[in-house]
Amino acid sequence: MSSELLALKGVGKTYGTVRALQDVSLTLRSGEISCVLGDNGAGKSTLIKIIAGLHQHDEGSYTIGGEEVRFGSPREALDRGIATVYQDLAVVPLMPVWRNFFLGSEQGMRRWGGLRLDADAMRATTREALAKMGIDLHDVDRPIGTLSGGQRQCVAIARAVHFGAEVLILDEPTAALGVKQSGVVLKYVTAARDAGLGVVLITHNPHHAYLVGDHFTLLKRGRMAGSHPRAEISLEQLTTEMAGGSDLAELSHELARPSDSRNSSGSSGSSDSRNSSDSRDSREERPQP
Amino acid sequence: MSTPDLLVQDRPAALRRLLARPELGSLIAAVAVFVVFAVVAEPFLRVSSLGTVLYAASTIGIMAVPVSLLMIGGEFDLSAGVVVTTAALTSSMVSYQFTAVTWVGVLVSLVTTLAIGWFNGWMLGRTKLPSFIVTLGTFLMLTGANLGVTKAISGTVSTKSIADMQGFESCRWLFASEVTIGGLTVKATVWWWLGLLAIGSWVLLRTRFGNWIFAVGGDADAARAVGVPVARTKTVLYLGVGFGAWVLGQHLLFSFDTVQSGEGSGNELIYIVAAVIGGCLITGGYGSVAGSALGALIFGMASKGIIYAQWNPDWFKFFLGAMLLLAALLNAYVKRRAERGPR
Ligand SMILES: Nc1ncnc2c1ncn2[C@@H]1O[C@H](COP(=O)(O)OP(=O)(O)OP(=O)(O)O)[C@@H](O)[C@H]1O
Ligand SMILES: [Mg+2]
Numbered sequence: 195m196s197s198e199l200l201a202l203k204g205v206g207k208t209y210g211t212v213r214a215l216q217d218v219s220l221t222l223r224s225g226e227i228s229c230v231l232g233d234n235g236a237g238k239s240t241l242i243k244i245i246a247g248l249h250q251h252d253e254g255s256y257t258i259g260g261e262e263v264r265f266g267s268p269r270e271a272l273d274r275g276i277a278t279v280y281q282d283l284a285v286v287p288l289m290p291v292w293r294n295f296f297l298g299s300e301q302g303m304r305r306w307g308g309l310r311l312d313a314d315a316m317r318a319t320t321r322e323a324l325a326k327m328g329i330d331l332h333d334v335d336r337p338i339g340t341l342s343g344g345q346r347q348c349v350a351i352a353r354a355v356h357f358g359a360e361v362l363i364l365d366e367p368t369a370a371l372g373v374k375q376s377g378v379v380l381k382y383v384t385a386a387r388d389a390g391l392g393v394v395l396i397t398h399n400p401h402h403a404y405l406v407g408d409h410f411t412l413l414k415r416g417r418m419a420g421s422h423p424r425a426e427i428s429l430e431q432l433t434t435e436m437a438g439g440s441d442l443a444e445l446s447h448e449l450a451r452p453s454d455s456r457n458s459s460g461s462s463g464s465s466d467s468r469n470s471s472d473s474r475d476s477r478e479e480r481p482q483p
Numbered sequence: 484m485s486t487p488d489l490l491v492q493d494r495p496a497a498l499r500r501l502l503a504r505p506e507l508g509s510l511i512a513a514v515a516v517f518v519v520f521a522v523v524a525e526p527f528l529r530v531s532s533l534g535t536v537l538y539a540a541s542t543i544g545i546m547a548v549p550v551s552l553l554m555i556g557g558e559f560d561l562s563a564g565v566v567v568t569t570a571a572l573t574s575s576m577v578s579y580q581f582t583a584v585t586w587v588g589v590l591v592s593l594v595t596t597l598a599i600g601w602f603n604g605w606m607l608g609r610t611k612l613p614s615f616i617v618t619l620g621t622f623l624m625l626t627g628a629n630l631g632v633t634k635a636i637s638g639t640v641s642t643k644s645i646a647d648m649q650g651f652e653s654c655r656w657l658f659a660s661e662v663t664i665g666g667l668t669v670k671a672t673v674w675w676w677l678g679l680l681a682i683g684s685w686v687l688l689r690t691r692f693g694n695w696i697f698a699v700g701g702d703a704d705a706a707r708a709v710g711v712p713v714a715r716t717k718t719v720l721y722l723g724v725g726f727g728a729w730v731l732g733q734h735l736l737f738s739f740d741t742v743q744s745g746e747g748s749g750n751e752l753i754y755i756v757a758a759v760i761g762g763c764l765i766t767g768g769y770g771s772v773a774g775s776a777l778g779a780l781i782f783g784m785a786s787k788g789i790i791y792a793q794w795n796p797d798w799f800k801f802f803l804g805a806m807l808l809l810a811a812l813l814n815a816y817v818k819r820r821a822e823r824g825p826r
Contacts, residue, residue, distance in 0.1 A: 269710035298709035
């Protein structure tokens with residue numbers, strides 16, 4: 195059932211003199227959620243931009259269904275069924291929500307030979323797809339810039355799910371979201387997996403990752419610091435690896451209270467993640483031993 | 484300051500959307516200019532004056548359509564003024580030098596203006612330089628070439644008359660004829676203008692390509708990331724400017740049958756002003772084609788109204804500049820409204 199969708203082997207990428215990625219490998223099968231974790235600047239976004247066709251790798255190989263590929267543009271990746279929600283390139287703020295939703299995949303009217311946009315159908319589809327994500331937006335003619343950051347992210351995700359055929363890539367989809375929306379997004383992600391898609395989920399948050407992930411890849415300063423199937427690793431180990439062993443004591447101290455309260459109340463993951471990522475940011479200021 | 488905001492928030496969505504429309508400011512301005520000249524200049528309301536105003540507006544409006552589309556797509560074309568002259572010169576000289584049939588010149592001219600548009604778009608995509616620089620380069624090159632080639636071929640700064648050539652009458656009919664409907668004289672450029680307006684507006688608002696225009700002007704990187712061919716979209720917009728220049732250039736040639744090679748320079752700014760008055764955001768991603776028509780109409784009314792009112796025409800440019808600043812401020816305000824968060 196789970197056939198290989200895409201595979202990266204020994205992939206590297208340099209931006210001028212910055213070595214953003216080095217010798218990274220990742221395999222994605224259908225019906226699988228593969229999580230990529232790492233600190234700020236670890237190279238997560240670079241990795242998915244290569245998969246999505248926005249950048250090209252300098253080293254290693256990238257294969258889809260066994261066939262070596264090198265995408266010249268995101269369009270080529272989209273045409274191979276790879277849909278992406280970017281961290282920094284989500285939407286065009288001044289355009290109405292429905293135009294953003296269909297951007298690059300516009301729906302034409304058959305009567306006009308596909309030339310004329312079927313605006314009413316596009317509006318209705320947009321409304322429906324957003325309603326499914328729990329966003330009740332009546333006026334889809336609003337410029338998308340007037341939505342909140344989380345709502346915008348949801349539009350981008352709904353769009354990728356709607357148009358994504360086989361592979362869905364999400365770059366920190368929950369970073370800007372509240373508890374409820376984070377839960378919705380994670381449910382969406384599992385629904386996509388159950389529908390047979392392969393999902394690459396990028397996150398800072400080991401709790402979110404562990405809730406849904408089947409495989410975990412850790413990046414550290416552009417290199418792979420670990421790659422584990424879910425069966426081989428526990429949440430504690432994952433958190434430990436992410437933090438790096440020496441910072442463990444401090445981290446477990448910082449996480450102690452939130453993780454207690456989680457046991458009682460099920461899904462308070464997101465607000466906790468805010469705390470933990472804030473504390474991680476401040477910790478990064480300190481010299482590493 | 485906050486009172487109008489509160490009022491707007493309380494209004495129904497349809498009205499709020501009307502108030503945020505890019506053309507609204509230019510519509511109000513057009514009505515105001517019309518009323519002012521109707522009051523101060525007695526001849527302004529005559530039917531014959533209406534024909535004159537429409538003609539003046541159409542010669543700007545034909546170019547304002549593609550220029551506004553280009554501006555919504557996030558780019559400028561400073562060569563848009565002189566390329567009109569290039570179109571007229573090419574047509575005239577090809578017909579005169581190589582054949583005795585004006586249609587040949589007309590077609591070669593179309594190929595030439597499209598090639599110039601394509602060059603602008605290609606340079607932009609290739610070099611990633613700002614379009615301001617790229618088209619300033621083509622502007623200067625064409626200004627020089629217009630004069631240089633004309634002088635080299637005809638020995639003077641204007642072309643020879645082609646009025647006796649085969650096809651001249653049919654070309655004149657297409658580009659420079661006029662019909663009188665109940666005392667109102669309508670020049671061919673008005674029909675071209677209305678046609679381009681309808682097509683341009685339809686393409687912008689109702690087609691996939693129109694969606695791409697908004698997107699490449701609003702956020703080119705985001706557009707590229709979802710698969711919009713950004714460079715190709717912009718190149719097509721430059722081709723549109725080339726097409727408009729071709730139409731207007733043929734009009735100039737066939738209404739006067741000779742062309743002055745130094746003309747056209749400076750008009751590119753008027754096209755841009757018309758687009759901005761019509762609600763196009765200078766930074767791209769927002770605006771309307773219909774608005775550019777209102778901008779052209781304001782230009783036509785003001786340039787002729789000042790004469791009918793027997794004011795000193797020197798003040799015309801001053802008026803235009805003031806309109807531009809007001810319009811740009813208004814557009815920035817409308818944009819901020821459109822972008823601002825819900826609460
Ligand atoms: N376009 C670029 N040009 C030059 N350097 C870049 C570019 N994009 C990323 N980098 C560098 O590559 C490294 C990896 O960046 P990347 O964005 O992939 O990190 P990330 O893991 O996604 O971080 P974050 O968690 O903050 O999103 C960083 O050092 C960054 O400065
Ligand atoms: Mg990133």
